Amino acid sequence: MADVLLAGKGKPEEPVHTGSPILECREVSAGYGSVKVVRDVSFSLHAGNVLAILGPNGAGKSTLMNTLAGLLPRKGGDVVVEGKQLRSGRPAEANRHGLVLVPDDRALFTSLTVRENLTIAKRSGGLDVDAAMEMFPALAKRIKVNAGALSGGEQQMLAVARALTQNPRALLIDEMSMGLAPVIVEELLPIVRRIADETKAVVVLVEQHVQLALEVADEALVLVHGGVRLRGPADDLAKDPALLEQAYLGEAV
Numbered sequence: 511m512a513d514v515l516l517a518g519k520g521k522p523e524e525p526v527h528t529g530s531p532i533l534e535c536r537e538v539s540a541g542y543g544s545v546k547v548v549r550d551v552s553f554s555l556h557a558g559n560v561l562a563i564l565g566p567n568g569a570g571k572s573t574l575m576n577t578l579a580g581l582l583p584r585k586g587g588d589v590v591v592e593g594k595q596l597r598s599g600r601p602a603e604a605n606r607h608g609l610v611l612v613p614d615d616r617a618l619f620t621s622l623t624v625r626e627n628l629t630i631a632k633r634s635g636g637l638d639v640d641a642a643m644e645m646f647p648a649l650a651k652r653i654k655v656n657a658g659a660l661s662g663g664e665q666q667m668l669a670v671a672r673a674l675t676q677n678p679r680a681l682l683i684d685e686m687s688m689g690l691a692p693v694i695v696e697e698l699l700p701i702v703r704r705i706a707d708e709t710k711a712v713v714v715l716v717e718q719h720v721q722l723a724l725e726v727a728d729e730a731l732v733l734v735h736g737g738v739r740l741r742g743p744a745d746d747l748a749k750d751p752a753l754l755e756q757a758y759l760g761e762a763v
């Protein structure tokens with residue numbers, strides 16, 4: 511499948527970056543058993559970049575995220591964090607080098623309080639509990655409440671706050687909006703932008719709310735049947751919903 515740059519209308523201007531990339535995904539392929547469901551995905555993100563990974567159900571978005579995080583072995587390609595090549599299928603190593611996944615099921619300790627969830631996760635160099643709560647004032651008011659008693663939106667805030675205590679260089683957020691009302695998503699996504707701007711971590715965001723994701727992202731790619739169907743600056747893609755729709759439908763763009 512062709513990797514189409516936005517928008518068949520000439521090559522988009524290369525963003526100007528200084529310094530080395532924080533996260534490089536080089537021709538990564540992934541899958542299950544003998545089945546490849548992600549093929550040759552490449553991107554490179556510099557400090558403070560937010561990349562939205564879009565695409566229809568079953569396109570391979572979660573598979574790619576889990577593979578980047580080392581939870582699944584790669585079937586090809588390289589993942590490089592700040593120049594360090596990560597071994598395939600080593601989640602602890604990936605985490606140690608600053609790749610922190612916020613999984614779609616949030617994976618909280620539901621019988622522990624908000625503070626306990628954060629304290630347990632904290633790693634050296636990561637935000638302390640109070641600093642993490644500054645990003646999420648609504649959650650700070652619920653610091654003594656068990657995670658299981660939080661609303662879906664609060665649980666998602668806790669999952670992201672917990673990631674911030676782990677000193678991420680690359681934050682991988684899979685379907686932040688899963689099960690949440692759009693109004694909550696509208697509150698949460700701008701926080702992702704703020705995290706990237708303030709911590710200079712890169713963020714890879716898998717998101718079904720396409721327009722909201724494009725509002726906070728710098729760049730986006732559309733994955734279809736495991737391959738990159740379309741990519742470009744988020745602002746440009748946001749202005750061309752017809753092109754996005756075509757890409758989602760797997761039509762030639």
Ligand SMILES: Nc1ncnc2c1ncn2[C@@H]1O[C@H](COP(=O)(O)OP(=O)(O)OP(=O)(O)O)[C@@H](O)[C@H]1O
Nearest residue numbers: 541542547565566567568569570571572573574685
């Ligand atoms: N554990 C698994 N074992 C085998 N196949 C799987 C497994 N998990 C996912 N798949 C398959 O891999 C393909 C990609 O799935 P994946 O969940 O990565 O897609 P997705 O883009 O994240 O979809 P969604 O938006 O619905 O979450 C699908 O065909 C799916 O059925």
